Amino acid sequence: MKAEPAVQRQLLELAKVDAELSRVEHRRRTMPETAEIEGIEKTLRELRDTAIRHETAASDLDREIARQEKEIESVRAREDRDRTLIDGGSVNAKQVADLQHELETLARRQSALEDDLLELMERREALGLDVQRTGAEVDKTQETLAEAERRRDETLTDLDTTKARRDEDRAKLLPRFPEGLLKLYERVRAQKNIGAALIRQRKCLACNMEFDRNTVAEIKAAAEDEVVQCENCGAILVRTMESGL
The missing domain is CATH 1.10.287.1490 (Helix Hairpins)
Known part of the structure; x- marks a missing residue:
């Protein structure tokens, strides 16, 4: 030739x-920002999954606490009714003895329920802290992701600009050959x-x-x-x- x-x-x-x-x-294919973003997105997905688990567990505990409080209220209402019957003098001696025995049973039941409620509330408080902490980590990770995406987009813009200029240079050169x-x-x-x-x-x-x-x-x-x-x-x-x- x-x-x-x-x-x-x-x-x-x-x-x-x-x-x-x-x-x-090559720079476009191997941008460190791309790998960084993929890593951050993976972390963010894991954090969101953890947040959902914590929030679900917190909701379950809230329902359990509400159920426990309702049961305690029921026991207290039964105690109030029994005391009213005893104080009212409308029952005989045997009934009074039975009511007093029931009150003792209700007192033990209420104490056990209140202990259980206290444990549930302590667990809920700890879980609430987990929810807050995970939420803060999600927010921080989202900010980190947004910053990485901003840097990636800036790099892509620079690369697109360079490519456009070199494509123009190439188009001018080709007719010479x-x-x-x-x-x-x-x-x-x-x-x-x-x-x-x-x-x-x-x-x-x-x-x-x-x-x-x-x-x-x-x-x-x-x-x-x-x-x-x-x-x-x-x-x-x-x-x-x-x-x-």
Whole structure:
């Protein structure tokens, strides 16, 4: 394949633009913000699950406390009724004895219920602290996530801006190259990620392979307009005064 030396040298400009586009794409795929956000989102999901468990347990305890309080009120109402009957003098001695026995039983029942209620309330208080603590952690983690997402979005905006500029530069460069040379460049770039590179001091700057004597002789013997490729990486080799040939 033939191409004017000046045209071949312009491939270096295209390769430079493409290298930056590749860096932009690599940066987009490997942004640390993405991994950070995924980690924060995982933590946030776990915290929300924990918060739901705490809130559910708190609701269950609230219902149990309400049930216990209602039962205590029922026992107290029964005690009040029995005392009213005894104080009213409308019952006989045997009934009084039975009521007094029932009052003793109700007192023991009330004491046991109140002990249980106290334990439930202590558990509810501790669980309430867990709910508050987890809620605070959720809020803090949401703020951390929002900050990470802000930084990610800023980075993406910068990358989009850079890509748009380099795409524009690339569009301006493409018409400078004959179709055959451009197809070769694009094919090599698709396979090796670098389509063209400078020869500097007898070395291919695409793969950093230093040429042996035979290769140097072959390149030197090639006409100036002959398109030469690196036998190692396939990149189009651009010859200049820096090549050391």
